[in-house]
Amino acid sequence: MAGHSGDTVSTTELWGGGRSPFSVSYGKLMMWLFLVSDALTFSGLLIGYGFIRHTYEAWPVGEKVFQSLPFAGDGFPLIYVALMTFILIVSSVTMVLAVEAGHRLDKKDIIKWLTLTVIGGLFFLLSQVWEWSHFIHGGGGFITTTSGEVYHLDHLEEDLHEVNGTYVMPEHLTLIQNKYGEGEHTVIEGAAAEKIWGTMTDYYHGANMLRNEYAPHAPQYANFFFFITGFHGFHVFSGVIINLLVLLQVRRGAYDERGHFEMVEKTGLYWHFVDLVWVFVFTFYYLV
């Protein structure tokens, strides 16, 4: 088309870059693409977890491992995780309400709902801290015997200590076989338990990266707990910080001149994503 380059074209016919083909702003499109890549990372972690779990014949049961409440003790399977899930869903809802208020340019409402979102996020983070601390501290621990078998203690003996390489036997010894696995568990007491205690080679309680009492045969159980909930918790942490910054900006009136509150919507997308990931972690780590 030589010869046409010099033609004057009316500017109304040119695409000035004004409207994106997706009909969203640059920032929102990039947030979506970032979320896709982040979703791939989380899916990679969860599928990696599924892979490792599938290569073991036995795997701890979620409702047996996670069954404690703060200040109330044991016997509440999954209740605390459900509460955490609920907190996160509710804080997601307050976030949509903040976005909705943004479209009505109602600054007072935005501040109200964003504040509640930040509080919900902090609540979730504190719950996560308690959950981690409980997981690391452990239930009763387990002993390994000379024949290689594993027996769990029914509760943590605070004064269990080692004398000359052997552990002093607790007064009322109760051992449990198959404490965290599928199916029924067996309780062993009295002389039988004392006899087993005599053949012990090792005692361990709690969880770290190398071993854990929930799956003595599979250190990956704790590894994936730390990595998946830790990575998610880090997202919640950064989400709370970002929400807090946007909240302060809204209060300062930083977005007033723009005439819209799209920044609330963009951070909202990130915050919903954090909730979305937790829905999957909840199902695949705790439920099934």
Next chain:
Amino acid sequence: MDRDDLIVNESYAVNNRHDDAHGKEIRKKILKVTVLLSVITAIEVAIGANMPRESGQLKWEIVKYLFIILTLVKAAYIVLSFMHLGDERKNLRNVVLIPYAVFILYLIFIAIIESNYVLDMFQAG
């Protein structure tokens, strides 16, 4: 032909304002989704706490797939309603969902095949 370059719903465009009536309508929808998500979570926990895992049993397999379906329902409501991807243009929706779905379905497929093989090798000693 289905034209995708026409803007059907500009409800969430940058400079679009909602009036009070529209806001009320959106809040009603939000409340509905909230109740739905909470109820699904409650059902999941109730089943999870009362139904011990029994790998390989038909009853448990049904429960397991029920959990996964409920999770996908929850995820769909969060993405389409809370993140209002459902109100965005079709091409944005496809850019977000299709590459993700293709990668993840492939990864799940390959992980299941490979982990089955690894388990077989462990069991064979």
